[in-house]
Amino acid sequence: MTTLDTRPRLDDPDLAFESLVEAHRDLTAEQSRRFDARLVLLLANHIGSVTVLRAAITAARATAWEPAEAPPAGEAAASQTGPATMRLASARAPRS
Amino acid sequence: MATFVPPHYPFRPATDDGARHSVVVVGGGLVGLTAALDLAQRGQHVVVLDDDDTVSTGSRAICFAKRTLEIYDRLGIGAAIRDKGTTWNTGRVYFGEREVYGFDLLAERGHRNPAFVNLQQYYVEHWLVEACRATGRVDLRWKHRVAGVANRTDGVALTVATPAGSYTIGADWLLAADGARSLVREALGLDAVGKVFHDRFLIADVVMHADLPAERRFWFEPPFHRGGSVLLHRQADDVWRIDFQLGWDADPEAEREPSRVEARVRAMLGPDIPFALEWVSIYTFRCRRIEKFRHGRTIFLGDAAHQVSPFGARGGNGGVQDADNLGWKLDAVLRGEAPETLLDSYDSERIPAADENILNSTRSTDFITPKNEAARAYRDAVLELAASHHFARPLVNSGRLSRPAVLTGSPLSTPDETPWPAGAPLGAAAPDAELDDGYLLDRTAANGFTLLVFDGDLCGAIPGVQQVVVPAAGMVAERYGAGRGDAVLLRPDQHIAARWRRLDPAAIGRARDRALGRLA
Ligand SMILES: Cc1cc2nc3c(=O)[nH]c(=O)nc-3n(C[C@H](O)[C@H](O)[C@H](O)COP(=O)(O)OP(=O)(O)OC[C@H]3O[C@@H](n4cnc5c(N)ncnc54)[C@H](O)[C@@H]3O)c2cc1C
Numbered sequence: 001m002t003t004l005d006t007r008p009r010l011d012d013p014d015l016a017f018e019s020l021v022e023a024h025r026d027l028t029a030e031q032s033r034r035f036d037a038r039l040v041l042l043l044a045n046h047i048g049s050v051t052v053l054r055a056a057i058t059a060a061r062a063t064a065w066e067p068a069e070a071p072p073a074g075e076a077a078a079s080q081t082g083p084a085t086m087r088l089a090s091a092r093a094p095r096s
Numbered sequence: 097m098a099t100f101v102p103p104h105y106p107f108r109p110a111t112d113d114g115a116r117h118s119v120v121v122v123g124g125g126l127v128g129l130t131a132a133l134d135l136a137q138r139g140q141h142v143v144v145l146d147d148d149d150t151v152s153t154g155s156r157a158i159c160f161a162k163r164t165l166e167i168y169d170r171l172g173i174g175a176a177i178r179d180k181g182t183t184w185n186t187g188r189v190y191f192g193e194r195e196v197y198g199f200d201l202l203a204e205r206g207h208r209n210p211a212f213v214n215l216q217q218y219y220v221e222h223w224l225v226e227a228c229r230a231t232g233r234v235d236l237r238w239k240h241r242v243a244g245v246a247n248r249t250d251g252v253a254l255t256v257a258t259p260a261g262s263y264t265i266g267a268d269w270l271l272a273a274d275g276a277r278s279l280v281r282e283a284l285g286l287d288a289v290g291k292v293f294h295d296r297f298l299i300a301d302v303v304m305h306a307d308l309p310a311e312r313r314f315w316f317e318p319p320f321h322r323g324g325s326v327l328l329h330r331q332a333d334d335v336w337r338i339d340f341q342l343g344w345d346a347d348p349e350a351e352r353e354p355s356r357v358e359a360r361v362r363a364m365l366g367p368d369i370p371f372a373l374e375w376v377s378i379y380t381f382r383c384r385r386i387e388k389f390r391h392g393r394t395i396f397l398g399d400a401a402h403q404v405s406p407f408g409a410r411g412g413n414g415g416v417q418d419a420d421n422l423g424w425k426l427d428a429v430l431r432g433e434a435p436e437t438l439l440d441s442y443d444s445e446r447i448p449a450a451d452e453n454i455l456n457s458t459r460s461t462d463f464i465t466p467k468n469e470a471a472r473a474y475r476d477a478v479l480e481l482a483a484s485h486h487f488a489r490p491l492v493n494s495g496r497l498s499r500p501a502v503l504t505g506s507p508l509s510t511p512d513e514t515p516w517p518a519g520a521p522l523g524a525a526a527p528d529a530e531l532d533d534g535y536l537l538d539r540t541a542a543n544g545f546t547l548l549v550f551d552g553d554l555c556g557a558i559p560g561v562q563q564v565v566v567p568a569a570g571m572v573a574e575r576y577g578a579g580r581g582d583a584v585l586l587r588p589d590q591h592i593a594a595r596w597r598r599l600d601p602a603a604i605g606r607a608r609d610r611a612l613g614r615l616a
Binding site for chain 2: 030033034036037038040041042045
């Protein structure tokens, strides 16, 4: 697989979400960040493709919602429908 | 308790004011001396100007990579380096209190040289000086500082300052190997572009009789040096290299104080091992290069052309490959066997190599000095995982050790006419191999091309090409992906220029001409 599959694929989405949140219980902000990093690394290795990883990074960056006071995000935001007070940040090019 | 007494080479006033020389090298450091020796062994007369009268102060480079050792075998000082230096194959990585993993450089059998030999830079420079002298063709001028450079279309005019006054000389060709703070670079108005890492490193050479194995040890955040990394390497003469990462806010003057350094080393070694400091310095590292290395008749090599951080040992090893690449080309131009445009291939081959070194050492430095909290979290996560999961070990980056450049897409290479699926790729440095009576690389031509013929009949004489028959089975054949009747053409710097599944003298002659830049 060299393309990012973003169709709904999880057999039990609620359990997946609960597990991710639960895993952070009792962790400080710093511990949480490092935990997430370990998790991402394990999953990235499981996926086994830097191309897919980079596509996921791009997709994750492109879908960040930022507070309304952030500077206007350009045309990308205009075509989106979202909560009135939120705006979609423009996708940034991945680092080369 | 100095382990090495630096030689002081005599100053001699110039007696040739106004003279013109064919090749002048500025900088008698590791790379300038290598270039001078290479050219002299090919028969050229070379003037070397150095502003100092001795070898490298402090050991600086310690890790000499296999390719550098092969080049130094060709130049005749490889055995001395192997005999004096420390061969190592293992590395160990620690994080906090724990060992994360150990690695083996898995040296392949049947090479004369190991992956690395550790030796203080000053020994290598000293032997280069002696070898230069032995040629009788290198005019080494100590305490001759280049103070002015005028780069003209047909040569270069130099103003040289000495204790006995200034003089001028001309050079048909100027090799600028005057190091990281190159005056020639400045005189030509060239910028080295890249980045500075906001970190400081304390580099100490310590003499101690420690019962430790010869291996590379790298600690991230060890208990004896919280908040930084530490690197330990063994050198010759019971000298050990220790690098302490200090952070950007460290005060370089205070950190250089011997008592302060001793306290750091003592914390690391524990109370029982006696030691003495031999050399201490504080560095901030840079990764950068000038845009082009050839500027008409002035050609840049080594740190004057490009700089990297030392993680990966790519500075000196990269510079030696510059000299290896340039020597035979300039020699061919000076003999009238190749057009001047051949020297443009120095840029097209060595700039990608410099970029590869810069990329690798930048990534290592970014791993060792995380740029922000997220980077630190990922770095630490990799280290935590690596202790128990093999998959994370290749992500640990405490230095990606120097490898020879593969001259992919070089204009001097003749593309394969038939698929060549196995063995070293076109443009690679020729792999060594053990033969019944020695090593393959020792059989390559001293000055010229070499044709490896795999168990075939030699063709008639091809000017400038020495033919060597090698077995079509076993180690050599495997390393070149070759079989009976195949032929591989090596350049004078031992890189693979062309190869065939047949022996056709006309094709071989064309490939040689192409590698000499004779075909437009
Ligand atoms: C702490 C440390 C560790 C390192 N470890 C390694 C390693 O393990 N392996 C490795 O391969 N590399 C290593 N390096 C890098 C290596 O030391 C350099 O890349 C190498 O010395 C570059 O050689 P050079 O000849 O280009 O420059 P230099 O060795 O700096 O030589 C330049 C010469 O030019 C002379 N000069 C300067 N200006 C003038 C002038 N105007 N006129 C006349 N002469 C002049 C100087 O006196 C000097 O002799 C390390 C560097 C450091 C600092």
